[in-house]
Amino acid sequence: MNFTKLEYNHGFAKDKKVLLLGFARSGTSSMIHLVNGLLDNGKKIIGEPFNPNVDKKRKQDGDTSYLDLYKQLGLEGVLNIIEKNANGFKHLYSKDFDKYVKTADILKTGRYNIIYLYRKNALKNAVSLLISYKSTAWSYLEKEKVLSTKFKPFNAEEIESYIFNNNSNINYFRNYMKKNNIPFLEISYEDVFGDSLTKDDRRVLLSKISEYIGGKKEIEKNEVINNFINNPFEKKLNNLDTYKLIPNIDEINLKLGQKYGYLYSPEIVLNRQ
Numbered sequence: 001m002n003f004t005k006l007e008y009n010h011g012f013a014k015d016k017k018v019l020l021l022g023f024a025r026s027g028t029s030s031m032i033h034l035v036n037g038l039l040d041n042g043k044k045i046i047g048e049p050f051n052p053n054v055d056k057k058r059k060q061d062g063d064t065s066y067l068d069l070y071k072q073l074g075l076e077g078v079l080n081i082i083e084k085n086a087n088g089f090k091h092l093y094s095k096d097f098d099k100y101v102k103t104a105d106i107l108k109t110g111r112y113n114i115i116y117l118y119r120k121n122a123l124k125n126a127v128s129l130l131i132s133y134k135s136t137a138w139s140y141l142e143k144e145k146v147l148s149t150k151f152k153p154f155n156a157e158e159i160e161s162y163i164f165n166n167n168s169n170i171n172y173f174r175n176y177m178k179k180n181n182i183p184f185l186e187i188s189y190e191d192v193f194g195d196s197l198t199k200d201d202r203r204v205l206l207s208k209i210s211e212y213i214g215g216k217k218e219i220e221k222n223e224v225i226n227n228f229i230n231n232p233f234e235k236k237l238n239n240l241d242t243y244k245l246i247p248n249i250d251e252i253n254l255k256l257g258q259k260y261g262y263l264y265s266p267e268i269v270l271n272r273q
Contacts, residue, residue, distance in 0.1 A: 018088035019112035037224035038215035114184040121261030153248040244270035
């Protein structure tokens with residue numbers, strides 16, 4: 001198993017919480033469930049307190065607005081409140097989200113055991129994001145929204161531009177943490193959900209994550225973890241059924257796949273004319 005080594009980590013810090021840092025469509029929604037299944041003290045990590053879209057929904061539901069608290073109390077103050085009832089949180093980097101709370105400021109606090117999650121297959125990442133934007137479906141539970149969406153052809157140049165910017169951001173924060181001696185565990189989507197992984201590969205991965213965050217030693221006693229080890233593809237939003245809804249998806253796959261990673265085998269044709 002080609003699992004990223006902990007070259008920059010100095011071991012689990014018992015007094016620190018967990019920060020799951022990632023990018024859109026990099027597997028963070030599934031990873032948050034896995035991390036919560038591994039944690040051993042009953043407290044969970046929460047989802048995206050500084051995402052303005054999530055925060056708006058929280059306010060509509062009468063829940064805590066962490067962005068409002070940030071304005072009142074500053075970063076350290078709102079982090080203290082989050083950590084009273086949670087073991088940390090998930091945070092997605094976005095240029096738009098950083099206008100509210102800067103990702104670098106969160107990293108500099110030194111409060112977290114950081115899991116850094118990204119996707120090696122840049123084309124799958126970009127196409128998955130476009131599908132979600134155009135269908136407004138962000139979870140496997142909303143797959144019917146994708147299947148009922150009438151997609152127009154995707155623009156290859158726009159996809160390539162997104163890939164360039166996203167790869168730049170991934171490299172920036174990796175280098176930022178290294179330069180500032182901020183410990184982190186780097187994991188790719190493919191480390192977690194790779195098609196060729198065995199059950200033993202997934203056990204090794206989850207045991208390593210659990211050790212890093214100070215979680216359970218007997219990981220398979222948790223139902224979520226056990227289900228993932230045995231059936232990791234049960235909760236995926238995109239596959240051939242969704243790709244084929246894009247009229248020019250075969251063209252996109254052939255044009256960009258060799259450089260950025262194929263969506264599916266180039267020998268497969270989903271949309272025959």
